[in-house]
Amino acid sequence: MDSINIKKLAEALNLSTSTISRAFRDNSDISVATKERILAKAKELNYQPNHYASNLREQKSKTIAVIVPELANNYFSQAIHGIERVARENGYHILIYVTDDDYKKEVTFIRHLHNGRADGIIMSVSGEANDHNYLNKFGAKRLPLVFFDRIYEDIETPRVITNDYNSSFLATEHLIEQGCKRIAYLVVNKSLSIGKTRMQGYIDALAKHGILFEENLIVDCSNSYEENSVIIKDALNELKPDGVFTSVERLAFATYYACYDLGISIPENLKVISFSSLEIAPLLNPSLTTITQPATEIGEEAASLLFTILDDHADKNLPREIVLESKIIMRNSTSKHPKKP
């Protein structure tokens, strides 16, 4: 091994290792002169304190883990971007884990993270409705955890969410105002908290406007593109809705494709609104009316929250829940009188 370490640097400078060590941490007493001498030599020899040794010693890793269901997705990539920014500012590194909505992976990741690799976790949970109790098994040793967007309601830990119920209510109301009478709700996993909340807004909005809620207008979709294509086409053919409210972006795209195939024209025959963080929603054909979540901000808030927990010695009353506002942006896909381009 010709690699440099604290000992060799000490020898090279005729100093002790503790002095070297001190030069790299700010708090310790050390003369400015020696410190500079050390840092200069360190740069020359390309020395950097070994991260694992330091962390073993200090029992903290300056690393957080981010667990998401998927990555190739506007919402999550924006959220992670927000997390990354804040993490960087705080001198933290971030590890990424993708569950692909697989509960088993989620459990495995979390387990393995409790070996010192990370100081805290930011997670949007996987879609499967399973036993979340594994999170409680860690007891007091559980790493600080912040949920964002997709949460487990029965796990007590801080969370950053958006006003989903409200947005859904307004989205549904918007469709009704645009003249829709049979509104389908497309959801990926209706047992998941986020699907449920959003569905409730839909149901209540229908009720307010005296529209009968029909169970079969709730269309349960999957994560597979092919399956969704079939499911949605069948739903459009059989249910003949005049409005569609999709709980996730992907389902709106699938609806567009289905309509292209079936010759259903949006918005004349069918109006579509969706939760979506797509920045180019205005460029779609037709431009898509969206409930846009502040994805980047959600990530930033989640990260800030985690760092407050990690940094604060006095864990004063932290918020248990931060709720951010989504915005409904009306575009042509729900227009009564669409302007032809």
Place this chain on the structure above:
Amino acid sequence: MDSINIKKLAEALNLSTSTISRAFRDNSDISVATKERILAKAKELNYQPNHYASNLREQKSKTIAVIVPELANNYFSQAIHGIERVARENGYHILIYVTDDDYKKEVTFIRHLHNGRADGIIMSVSGEANDHNYLNKFGAKRLPLVFFDRIYEDIETPRVITNDYNSSFLATEHLIEQGCKRIAYLVVNKSLSIGKTRMQGYIDALAKHGILFEENLIVDCSNSYEENSVIIKDALNELKPDGVFTSVERLAFATYYACYDLGISIPENLKVISFSSLEIAPLLNPSLTTITQPATEIGEEAASLLFTILDDHADKNLPREIVLESKIIMRNSTSKHPKKP
């Protein structure tokens, strides 16, 4: 500290720490009975070998770093997804770093990674054309590094790229065949290898078809949405191109917005083709003709390559360069006779 470690587990079982340790690695001699006893107890007490201690001992982190210019971007999030998948299969963890196209950040990240935190690096370089030589300063101690997509040509390290020259040539030719005579090339940083290569394909295709290359049809854009909007509108107004070839997705979107604003209709007045990994390109108005790079696959290949380097003790002749094929997918934005929806 009430946290569990190997010593406590050993005490609890009346065994030595070495026996415990052996139970967790596969190679060592240990009776099946004790091994099972240990693993059972470990699970009960929620014990896991401390990652930092192991790594300090073994001098490897089972972690790779991924450095990208941006995250909220189809191409990179897909690529990272590919990397993540392969990393997981190999039992590696991944750290994410975003440079925001800032050269200084890139240098800092790379520097700091050379402290044992990561065993290898996968990077798509930042846009600024600067001194890349910092990468050579590490000498033999430099971490294994794999470039993907955006590379520094003067740094010798394995790379995964696509056949950009060819794709650009064909894309330009496609525009010509569709009747374009004044084709603008929109690029973010023409000094960056990838911008250059793509531009050469454009230039050569023009030459082949006897079209004079005009320097001012090369439009240098920025990373800012607002700036690009101005730049592109000016370009469309002043240069009056009948075709636009954009080197990155974002510029195609900006072109669409500009055309909407200026009342230029695509493809009648202007045909547009772009490098893009956008999965919903068919849903745009009009659907966008793309040169689609196999983003996920690029990530997978880059990761596989890095792991071969890391795992192989005998570093037999590894490929210095893997070239994957992009596909041109023709859609309405370059159509001669667009079908009206």
Place this chain on the structure above:
DNA sequence: TTGTATGCGTTATCAC
């Protein structure tokens, strides 16, 4: 202000 000694949790080497 600087040096010495010890331990962080683990694994490899060697003994038994």
Place this chain on the structure above:
DNA sequence: GTGATAACGCATACAA
């Protein structure tokens, strides 16, 4: 098949 021990590289309590 199992146990004792040293070492990985660093940071701190304590001594000087």
